[in-house]
Amino acid sequence: MRTIITMMIILSMTCVVEVSGQSKIRRKRTWIIDSFSIEEENPGPYPYVLGTINVEREYLVFFFITGRGIDKDPENVLSINSRTGEVLVHKKVDYEAYKNLSFTFEARNNLFAVDTKLGVEIKILDINDNAPVFNSSLYETTLDESAPQGILVTTVAASDLDDPNTPNGTFKFTIASVTPKTDNVEFYIQQNNNTGSIYFKGCLDYEKAPKYTLLIKATDNGNKVQQSSTSTVVLNIIDKNNNLPRITNHTGPARIKERETGVEVLRLQVSDKDSIGSPAWKAKFILHGDPENYFKIQTDPKTNEGILTVVKIVDYEDKMSRNLSINVENEVPNFSCRVKTRTSRGLWDVETDPKEFNVPYNVTINIEDVNDPPEFVTPIKEIWIAENTKIGTLLETFSVIDPDKKFESKFQFNKTEDKNNWVTVNQETGQVFVNKVMDRERLNDGAYRVIVHAVSKDRTQTGTGTLLIHLKDVNDNVPLLVNNTVEMCESHKNTNIAANDADQMPNSGPFQWVLEDDQTEGKWKIVPISGITARLDKQDTVHEGIYEIRIKISDNQGHGSVQTLSVKVRDCTKEHMGYFTVQLSFSAIWIVIFALLLLPGALLMTLQFCKKQKNAMILHDDFPGHLIKSNIEMPGTDCEIPLHISQLxxxxxxxxxxxxxxxxxxxxxxxxxxxxxxxxxxxxxxxxxxxxxxxxxxxxxxxxxxxxxxxxxxxxxxxxxxxxxxxxxxxxxxxxxxxxSEQEHSDYKPHSYAYEEEPDKIPVExxxxxxxxxxxxxxxxxxxxxxxxxxxxxxxxxxxxxxx
Structure with missing residues (x-):
């Protein structure tokens, strides 16, 4: 313990001396740092020494590092020996995640003060650990069979996570396989950076291959190892019309009867190698040799057959047979493509001009003769006559012919349409006569139609003729007043009147108006306004009343008649008061009627409230004509009620x-x-x-x-x-x-009400x-x-x- 304390004191003194010395003397320091790099995915073993940071120093220095790879993501990758300066690597680093590791290097003295601080960057070396990846694993597209060679089929794209500045991050496209392989087409790909465009050369043929499957491969350029991946391209071919339809045969009688329509004559069979149901397979027929359009040909949508039908009456006498020529084509135009020469570079030599043509299909239609109806020489006739033509006048004569020589017969004429029964028809000669007076005014357009049939004796054949009668107008009508009565107020000076003439111009307006009565002089005056109207002026001497005025109205030809016009002149100032008085009178009448109707109801209500019993007896206001039942006695039928009825x-x-x-x-x-x-x-x-x-x-x-x-x-x-x-x-x-009626009374005594004995035996009492x-x-x-x-x-x- 004493030894440790002694060492700490000596170290502290040394630091103080060093710091003191530094404050007085500036010394030179040299840092030696090598350039470091780490290869990604290095297999180890770990840890290993990446390098050493050397420094020439005269004092004790401790080394520290901080930043990415140490205490920042990715953590615990690097460390440093604080005394020797050795940098150690502890685990793998992924280049695709971290392209470099940047950290801070610090040198501290014995007092742990920062002596020097320096930023250090370690580069991560990329290895070829990623293969190129396509944006899609499957590309699917469609292309018309008629598409020319050299057209773009589709474009693929890929990417590589490796360093794009190294061979590991670059790649190339190739077509690995084509399914199926055909001799009429070849696919190739052109690369532009990370995309590849696919083209083809040759001729597409749906019948040989309706679909192509291409396997596209992307391979990088790694030196040691090459990575690759694939993607699939599916090309669907849309069938187009590169095969001509051909008529192979026909079925049906190829025979019709004259005047027969809407009948199927024959059917034409067609072969076509194009896709069934497609526009390139559906047949369209063209008919030749029928300028009169007697026949029509249509396509059966199910069988693709051509159906020949007669749509117009064919006359045997005109021609006993018809020769027709029929061509067939498809709904879409035909194209052609044929490979002539295959080359290794550039597009192939192909031929696209079609040289095949359809051969027309010829057929003969035989006509069978039948008994023909009579034919009018002139089926529609028009005549112009004046109306009111004399009865019995010959209007027109119909004539018919029999087109048949084999079935010749006689005919008679019958009238089938004559709405007004104006004409008669001679059954033998076909002559049309006037039967009644014809009035043009009864027609809307001035034309009258008569239909005549020519019928064979056996009633099997009929021909039709039409006679249009145009009636010319004659002046057979006079102008007539539209209204024979008019009203006007006494304060008004005039009123308008109008007339009408059923005739046409010039037999109608403008009309002439003349007052015929001399008594109207000084009272009335008439002034024409337009062709059909006039103004009737009232003089001041005319007062309230009814006046009969005779007026002569003539048409443009002077044909007219005298008519009477009734004019009612009234004092309009009294109308409002009169109307109020009438309304008041009617109201008073209705009040009286209503009061009379309420009187019986009030009486019945009074009787209803005065009675004591809910169920009242119904009084029959009738007497039967026979004996009634007499056993109706019940309690209360003998009620005695004081009545105030006068003796009758x-x-x-x-x-x-x-x-x-x-x-x-x-x-x-x-x-x-x-x-x-x-x-x-x-x-x-x-x-x-x-x-x-x-x-x-x-x-x-x-x-x-x-x-x-x-x-x-x-x-x-x-x-x-x-x-x-x-x-x-x-x-x-x-x-x-x-x-x-059911209440008992003390004075009740049984007695008889009716007797069945003879009248003389009835007791008088x-x-x-x-x-x-x-x-x-x-x-x-x-x-x-x-x-x-x-x-x-x-x-x-x-x-x-x-x-x-």
Missing amino acids: LMSQSKVKMSNGSSKQLSMLHNGLHGSSATSVENQMFGNFHLRPSIGHPYQKVTNDDMTVSMSKNCTNHIKDFPINTILSNQLNQRLLLLQT HLDTLSIPETNFNLDILTNLNVRFTSLAAVCRPDLMSPT
Whole structure:
């Protein structure tokens, strides 16, 4: 321990002396540093001495290094002996990651003060440890079969991570292999730095090779070791038309019947070595020897056959056969390429001008004769005649011929179109006559069409002829007023009127307007405005009212007629007030009607709220013509309700029916003299009965076969009709029916309501007392009515107007 302390003291004293000496004396120092380099991927063994930093010194110095390769990435590659200055390498360094190692060298004295600081760079030596790498392992492209030699196929590119300034980082391209190998093409590559362009020479042939696969190799120029890699180029050939199509045969009868259309005549078979379904394989046919276009040829898209079809009627008499010539080609143009000479340098000698041509395919189409229809010498005829031509006038004559000599026959003429039935046609001669007066104004364009058929006797063949009749206009129409009535305000001075003439120029406008009535002088004046219109001027002496004005209107030829124009002159200043008054009157009428409609509803609502039972009995305003059920007795049917109904009186009258029978009717009176309320039947005759109806001013007598109506006013004057009393009686009857029908009453005593015995056996004590006056209805009372009601009664019941 003492020894260590003693050495530290001596060292400290030595440092102080050295520093002191340095402050007084400047000494020369010499550093000797060799140029260092490290080869990448050195196999070792590690560590090994890279070199030594020597220094001439007169004092003790310690060495230190810091930076890349020591304490910075890549760490722990280098170290230095602090006393001897030896630099050691501890592990491999990759050139592609670090091209050099830069660090700082320091020399420190015995006091650890920096004596000198120096930057040091160690170069990393590249070795050929990387092969060239292609940008893609597979290149795929397409090229037309017709592409000329020398055209660019595709371009490849590669790169090498080694030092590009050394042979290790440079490389060259080569074509290692071509699959398949053909004698018609050769590929080559041209290099430009790190890219290679691929070309070909010769002629591409899809039929020999639809696809080429090239193996491209990139090899570096390393001295000791050469690295290389490969990439694949796939070249797809698009088939083009380098093979001509050829017609090999045909199928089908090659025979048609005359006048036959839309029939397949034959099919042409084609051979083509190009790719099936491609435009270079699809056939396109060209037809020769058919200037009239009787035939058409199309391609079957599935079989590539040519289909020959007849599309136009062929006449056997014109030609018994047709000779056709057919050529075939493809949808795309044909090309040719043939290798003549192969050379080692430059492009090959090839021939591209096609020398092959298609030979036309000839075919004969035979025509079969059939019975032809008649042919009109002139199928369409046009004539010009004046309208209103006399009936029976000969218009035109149709003539036909039979083109057949073998099937000659006779024909008759039939009219098939004549909308207005204006003409007749002679079936034997074909003459067309006027049948009715022809009016040009009935036509839109002035032309009338008549179609005539010439039919063979056996009705199998028909020919068609057309007659176009153009009608010339004659002046058979006079101008007529468009409107026969006009209105104008009294404050206005004039109004316009117009006329129309169905004739054409010059038989129509301009019109002449003349006032025919002398009474219009000083009141009205007419002034022509244009060809068809005129202005009617009103003088100041014309006031509100309706005026009839006679006007003569003549056309351009002086043909005209006198017409009456009704002019209504009104005071327009009163129209607004009149309209308001009418509107007010209608509104008042509707209010009254609405109030009358609400009255029955209000009464029914009052009855609804006054009743005690929810289910009310329905009062039938009808009496059946037979006995009703009598076993309807139930609790409450004998309700006793005080009624304020006046005693009704009944009078009887005898009515004579239209069928000859008479009927005794009873009229109910409310106790007021001369007022009739309603009536009921006193006796039943068959199914006859009277139906009294509230609100209807008549009584209706009905049976199964007859219904008659009789006005209630026939019994008395309408002004004496007691509507208030009858309405009160009817309301009391309705209230009686709305009482609780199922409530028991203490005064209920069983009794009979109906008897099935004979009428004479019915006990009198069980019948209610009914007072029936013996007064007979006197028909003479009807004669006291006014004339209007007497006429109405005579129309309704003429039998009541005569004595019974």
